[in-house]
Amino acid sequence: xxxxxxxxxxxxxxxxxxxxxxxxxxxxxxxxxxxxxxxxxxxxxxxxxxxxxxxxxxxxxxxxxxxxxxxxxxxxxxxxxxxxxxxxxxxxxxxxxxxxxxxxxxxxxxxxxxxxxxxxxxxxxxxxxxxxxxxxxxxxxxxxxxxxxxxxxxxxxxxxxxxxxxxxxxxxxxxxxxxxxxxxxxxxxxxxxxxxxxxxxxxxxxxxxxxxxxxxxxxxxxxxxxxxxxxxxxxxxxxxxxxxxxxxxxxxxxxxxxxxxxxxxxxxxxxxxxxxxxxxxxxxxxxxxxxxxxxxxxxxxxxxxxxxxxxxxxxxxxxxxxxxxxxxxxxxxxxxxxxxxxxxxxxxxxxxxxxxxxxxxxxxxxxxxxxxxxxxxxxxxxxxxxxxxxxxxxxxxxxxxxxxxxxxxxxxxxxxxxx
Numbered sequence: 001x002x003x004x005x006x007x008x009x010x011x012x013x014x015x016x017x018x019x020x021x022x023x024x025x026x027x028x029x030x031x032x033x034x035x036x037x038x039x040x041x042x043x044x045x046x047x048x049x050x051x052x053x054x055x056x057x058x059x060x061x062x063x064x065x066x067x068x069x070x071x072x073x074x075x076x077x078x079x080x081x082x083x084x085x086x087x088x089x090x091x092x093x094x095x096x097x098x099x100x101x102x103x104x105x106x107x108x109x110x111x112x113x114x115x116x117x118x119x120x121x122x123x124x125x126x127x128x129x130x131x132x133x134x135x136x137x138x139x140x141x142x143x144x145x146x147x148x149x150x151x152x153x154x155x156x157x158x159x160x161x162x163x164x165x166x167x168x169x170x171x172x173x174x175x176x177x178x179x180x181x182x183x184x185x186x187x188x189x190x191x192x193x194x195x196x197x198x199x200x201x202x203x204x205x206x207x208x209x210x211x212x213x214x215x216x217x218x219x220x221x222x223x224x225x226x227x228x229x230x231x232x233x234x235x236x237x238x239x240x241x242x243x244x245x246x247x248x249x250x251x252x253x254x255x256x257x258x259x260x261x262x263x264x265x266x267x268x269x270x271x272x273x274x275x276x277x278x279x280x281x282x283x284x285x286x287x288x289x290x291x292x293x294x295x296x297x298x299x300x301x302x303x304x305x306x307x308x309x310x311x312x313x314x315x316x317x318x319x320x321x322x323x324x325x326x327x328x329x330x331x332x333x334x335x336x337x338x339x340x341x342x343x344x345x346x347x348x349x350x351x352x353x354x355x356x357x358x359x360x361x362x363x364x365x366x367x368x369x370x371x372x373x374x375x376x377x378x379x380x381x382x383x384x385x386x387x388x389x390x391x392x393x394x395x396x397x398x399x400x401x402x403x404x405x406x407x408x409x410x411x412x413x414x415x416x417x418x419x
Contacts, residue, residue, distance in 0.1 A: 026213045027337045031152045035118070035312075036298060036361040037065040037337050039155060042124070049211025049293055050397050052158035052415060055135055061157055063123045063140075064307065066361070067108075070117040075105040075152070076145040077123070079130065081409060082137040084206050084218065084401045086156065089136070089409040096138075096409075099130045104145065109308045115270045116312035116359070125157075135161035135412040136401075153337075156213060158399065158412055165190045166416035168398050172242070172390035175235045181379065181388035183242045185396045185418055186233035187219075194413070196402065199230050204401045204410075207238035209394055210293045212336060215240065241379045243394065244386040245289045246332065246366035249275055251313055252301045253362075264313075272314045277353070278369070280321040286389035292366050293395050296333040300362040310362040319354040319369050323347060324384055326374070328354050332367040340372070395419060 027039065039051040043059035053059035067073075081089040081096035093101050109120045125132070132138055142153040167188040174184035185207050196202050205219040223236035232238070249260030254271045257264055262276045303309025319328065329335075329343040335358075345354035354369070369385040382388055400414040 027153075027155045029153050029337050029339065032339075032342065033068045034153050034337075035066045035068055035359065036334075037063075037153070037155075038296065038298065038333075039063050039157060046417065047395070048397070048417070049295070049395055050158065050208055050213075050399075051156075052160055052399075052412075055132070055159050055161045061125045063125070063155060064121065065153070066111075066118040066120050067152075068116070068118050068312075068359070070110065070119070072108050072110060072119045074145045075108075075121060075142055076102055076148065077105065077130075077140050077142045078102050079132065080139045080141070081132075081134060082139055083403075083410040084137060084204050084399070084412075086137060086139065091134075091409050096132060096134045096136075097130060098133045099128070102148075103127075103129045105142075111308050112305075113303065113309060114311040118312070120308050122307070132159045134409065135159050136410055137412070158415075160399075160412050160415045162415075163194055163402075163411075163413040164192055164400055166398055166400060166414045168396070168416050168418040170394070170396060170418050174239055175237070176239055179390050181242055181383070181390070183240050183390060183392075183394060185238040185240070185398065187231070187237070187398055187416070189222075189230040189232075189400060189414070191228040191230070193228060194402070196404070199225060202402060202404050203230070204403075205232055205238070206399045206401065207240075208397045208399075209240050209243075211333065211395075211397075212294070212331070214336075238396075240394070240396075241382055242388045242390045242392045243368070243382045244281055244286070244389055244392055245291045246294050246368055247278060248292065248364070248366050249315075250364045251315070251360070251362050252299060252364075254302065254311065254313075259364075267314065270312065270314060272316065274316040275318065277318040277320050280319065280369075280385060281387045282384050284387060286387070286391050288391070291393040294332040294336075294366045294368070296363065296365040298361055298363040302362070306362070312359045312361050315358050315360045317345065317356045317358070317367075319345060319385075320352065321354060321385070322352055323349065324371055327372045328385060329370050329372055330356065330358075330367050331370040332365060334360065334365040335367065345369070 040062045041048045111118045140155040174182045209215040217238040222230045224231045250258040300306045300310040328345045345356040396418040398416040403410040
């Protein structure tokens with residue numbers, strides 16, 4: 001990896017980005033060539049569905065993705081510090097990051113012995129040229145160094161500097177219903193002597209479900225305060241739709257049909273994997289299965305290096321359902337970074353079926369069918385497609401942010417995984 005020249009035009013571009021980063025800090029591809037994105041925590045054995053690491057701990061992140069095609073190019077990246085709502089912090093990138101303001105990805109690798117050509121990119125953070133030095137949220141912008149004004153990809157992650165501690169619990173006894181369609185996360189904060197005069201104004205709890213940035217709740221008004229202990233429960237807790245167990249499929253080889261694959265065949269120079277049709281689970285009773293929380297694993301048994309020898313298949317999804325009052329999209333780690341237009345299924349009224357065909361890399365993946373509603377009602381996203389069952393095993397992540405009147409930026413001072 002090497003830094004490249006920081007042109008004057010880039011300086012003004014960074015000043016513009018400082019004040020114009022969008023409030024939605026989703027990891028998102030802006031180019032259809034970007035596929036198979038993974039952001040994996042390193043230096044820890046803990047399952048972390050949201051990408052974050054503890055500062056100065058030996059932990060970090062490993063970012064990887066493919067650019068479809070056989071044209072290799074040099075990719076650059078820059079980081080922007082943000083608050084919990086993904087608004088740009090009023091500090092310069094140089095104040096938040098040590099090293100160079102713009103850097104390059106590691107040299108890419110070309111796919112080998114695959115029917116579908118792609119170029120594989122990887123990057124580790126922190127690294128010798130780029131190290132976040134403040135806690136908080138960061139948004140990485142990825143671009144072609146020969147066209148730096150065009151964003152290929154944004155990647156959201158967090159850096160934690162632990163100054164407080166958290167305890168939390170998940171319950172189906174909620175302020176909305178009891179053993180019904182919701183789950184609630186209650187949290188207790190121990191400030192450990194940290195000087196906070198007004199918790200409602202200086203602290204923000206953000207709780208997320210199964211690694212999805214679109215499934216997060218911000219809490220600022222605690223239910224009780226007693227010295228260094230601050231509690232968020234009852235009506236001050238974080239309420240979520242209970243959802244359902246993620247569906248799953250596995251495609252490890254073109255020599256046999258993996259889990260969830262109905263049939264496979266060759267077409268137009270590549271393989272097609274047709275999944276079994278999925279039934280609409282709304283109204284069906286809950287069936288226990290181990291939940292893997294929407295995760296994706298890149299893996300092939302046809303080669304030694306899955307990153308560059310894993311092939312891409314044309315995967316056909318089918319969702320049996322009557323017409324629903326809004327677009328139906330695929331959700332899960334394999335899909336959430338894609339533009340909505342690439343995740344949306346098409347409805348066939350004659351077949352009473354939603355379908356979508358996507359190019360996907362070999363491996364294992366989870367998915368749900370999500371309804372997009374105009375009012376953005378979180379409960380209805382799964383109510384009419386998957387159902388919401390209090391028994392569902394979900395994983396919740398709690399982030400605690402602090403910003404006192406003396407602070408310029410918002411710090412991330414604690415994190416908790418709630419099983």
